[in-house]
Amino acid sequence: MxxxxxxxxxxxxxxxxxxxxxxxxxxxxxxxxxxxxxxxxxxWKISSYFVYSIYSHEGDWREAETPRRGDEVNRPLLALPLTGVAGEFAGEMLDAIKISETAEACRTCPEVMSIPDSRSFVRVNSSNAMISAFKRAEDNNGLVIRVYESEESEGREADVEVLFGFNVSKVTELDRIERPVPAATASPGTGARLEGNILRFHLAKHEIRTFLLQ
Structure with a gap:
């Protein structure tokens, strides 16, 4: 007792x-x-697991892009062999996403063509800007991308370019629960603009921004 x-x-x-x-x-x-x-x-039948990653680098943690390396450890890239995807890969990759919910389903699509050995689906050009989400939108067939400024201790502003490997015709900024953000509430000089398949916008220190791609 x-x-x-x-x-x-x-x-x-x-x-x-x-x-x-x-x-x-x-x-x-x-x-x-x-x-x-x-x-x-x-x-309690609970077990906790801890993962450590050690890597060498020059300079400080900023030059080493430590937040990015840590994210790669916590969320490793998942790869699946594909013989092709539905639609024209050069501009219609979105069709494959709309047709199939998973990469495995996409692998067996009837309309198949060969894909290049290497191609970037989405890429960010700034070392302190990281993608935290890239997913299907909750209320429509668009895609949602969320980018945040990753220097947690001090923060550093960044002019960001996000390059897409598929056609994007329209971009709408959203809040955290995917509601459109009124343009009147945006700070001067921070508006996002779409130029071809490149999305350009400004990130303030510690800022998180979310966009709907259509």
């Missing part, structure tokens, strides 16, 4: 140890009173 320990009330969520170190007493402050919950660690 575990003896009850004195409880220190705190604002928000906190914990106090019991006599058995495998247990924790959690104190939840709610509008209707205080709730106490005892969690037994030995009943």
């Amino acid at each position: 575990v003896r009850k320990s004195p409880v220190r009330r705190t604002k928000g969520k906190g914990h106090e140890p019991l006599e058995d170190e495998r247990n924790l007493r959690y104190i939840w402050e709610t509008p209707v009173g205080t709730l106490t919950e005892v969690l037994h660690f030995d009943e």
